[in-house]
Amino acid sequence: MGLDEIYMLRCLQLARRGMSRVSPNPWVGAVLAKDSELGAKAYPKLEKILAEGWHARFGEAHAEQALLNSLPVDFDYSGTTLYVNLEPCAHVGKTPPCANLLIEKGIRRVVVGMLDPNPQVAGKGIALLKSAGIAVELGVLEKECMFFNRRFVVNQLFERAHTMLKWAESSDGLMDGIDPNRSIISGSDAHHWVHEQRAMVDAILVGIDTWQKDKPRLNIRHGLPGAMEANIDSTHPQKNPVRVVLDRHLRGQYDKESLARSDGNLLIVYEEGAAIKAYGATASKGTTIDCNGALPDGVTTITKTGKDIKSAESQAYLLEMPKQYSMPMLMKVLLELGIASVMVEGGAKVLAMFINDGCVDEVHILRSQTVLLEKGLKAPEWTGPALTQESTMGNDAHWSWYSKASVS
Ligand SMILES: NC(=O)c1ccc[n+]([C@@H]2O[C@H](COP(=O)([O-])OP(=O)(O)OC[C@H]3O[C@@H](n4cnc5c(N)ncnc54)[C@H](OP(=O)(O)O)[C@@H]3O)[C@@H](O)[C@H]2O)c1
Structure with a gap:
């Protein structure tokens, strides 16, 4: 060198x-x-x-x-x-x-x-x-x-947020077992790696069933070198990544407890018409809609704006998308809201939507070599080019793929 x-x-x-x-x-x-x-x-x-x-x-x-x-x-x-x-x-x-x-x-x-x-x-x-x-x-x-700078490259070339998919699966290819409690699939090394990745993205995205069942915190909890260095400027404490929940029909619970699970802002994405059905919301008023007090204090309702959601003052926002919107469409809107990179953490249906829509810049699968669940939720099928085994983290094998824009 x-x-x-x-x-x-x-x-x-x-x-x-x-x-x-x-x-x-x-x-x-x-x-x-x-x-x-x-x-x-x-x-x-x-x-x-x-x-x-x-x-x-x-x-x-x-x-x-x-x-x-x-x-x-x-x-x-x-x-x-x-x-x-x-x-x-x-x-x-x-x-x-x-x-x-x-x-x-x-x-x-x-x-x-x-x-x-x-x-x-x-x-x-x-x-x-x-x-x-x-x-x-x-x-x-x-x-x-x-x-x-692959996230920035994708933003510039495709004018949408960079999209990274990540999930953990058992040795028999399941994402969750039948136990009502969430199955623990990955070990601590893989856990630490995930938190390091979270420190590098603007938002973490999950589907409504994951939000309801797992009650995930979606924050950064391990002080890893990358995260620590990112937070070197202690005079400006940094919020956790934005939490994005795909909740087409607005059937999720967004109470004070769920809002408080992280200090990262929350963006609830629903489909046109759902607010009227779910909350009896009246007509659009400029960039806000009136939900008749159905949401807790601190939830601001918006339609598309040029707002920077990461640092915005309210902790939670509702974002309206057209019916049948595609994942590239959503990623475009998220970039307009100041979210340049998204880590999609599940569940299986939402991950499959990104795969089917061809909206994937990188994928990371943490496959346990020891945990066997036998019955439960099947992990999504990766239909893209061959995965490469990067490393083994404890008992978890790390398989990945990066798009050409990321590695050219
Ligand atoms: N192992 C892991 O890494 C991991 C990670 C996360 C979660 N999990 C597990 O995964 C399970 C949940 O996964 P899941 O596949 O059942 O549910 P999910 O992917 O979390 O949520 C799926 C739901 O999202 C809603 N949705 C919102 N917007 C949508 C859109 N644009 N298109 C399609 N659907 C949309 C749909 O419900 P509506 O039709 O009602 O809108 C859909 O049924 C849990 O058991 C959790 O523990 C495992």
Whole structure:
């Protein structure tokens, strides 16, 4: 591994710090190093890095800008190289274009992990840097950078939330036994892995029967390295992922106890007309509907809006979808509501709907090698390309598949 690759890995490490706070923006880290300290054969020491930056929070400075802000105004940038895992932006968004900032500072060389996946802007930042005479190296650890930001890649290419399916099944292919209590299928290693994954998504989605039967908390309960690093900014405590429940006919219970199971906001998705039937709700009033007090305090009813549901003030929302909506349609609406990535945790019917609708960016099956349930709920049939066995976590074999957009 060369110097460029080592510094790019450091960018990815730094980018993880913004992980649960920058969505729907990508995870980006940047490093500034001095050329004279980078002799061709010298092995770099991280203390030789001049400055580091990362995108820490949606709406705040991009990684490159954060890095520049950490240095004195009169800092001498001559002979420096900037490393960043995603192409610097060339458009004015919530912050000024990063490519222009790098040009103004007189940075000599820029090493970039991957192009911006948005076809409208891809290459524009690189072209701007090159036109200013900056040497640009593109594609260092490109595959790793693409995989790292695969959720953002899917958002940009398909304009919908990234969708990850996950379930646990017994050695005889069942998701739950006949006992009224939920069957314990996975061991603690798999459990920890699931919670680490939860720390990386904006929302966790379940079907109404799972919500009613399991009373799931759908929160992050294990302090794993990834989750801890994501929460490094303790001055801004982070809410748990949004809980999305698919409840077409609004037959679920949403009382205070169920709302309090997590501090993550709750989004109840129902089909057009159900609120009138279930709650005697009157007509739509702008973006809200009147449910005649059928829901507890704290539940706000909405139709589609541009609201950011993750950080919204009310804890629970009702979202109306048209009759027979498809899962890609729902994922599109969720992205509009600021949810860029969703982990679908079950049950079998809801997982099958995503598989049948071809709305899967990655799938993870945790198959027990010891638990046998004999009778119960059959796990969904995975009809996509062959799964790969990633690893064994305790007594659970981890099988997975990633879409091309995730690994290309
Ligand atoms: N092993 C695991 O990893 C795991 C994970 C989660 C759950 N589970 C188990 O799975 C079981 C529940 O699974 P399940 O398959 O019976 O139910 P489910 O998938 O949790 O919920 C299915 C229900 O969701 C409703 N629904 C809402 N929107 C829908 C839509 N757009 N299209 C279709 N249906 C929609 C339907 O009810 P309506 O027709 O009334 O709308 C449907 O019957 C529980 O026993 C639970 O313990 C296991």
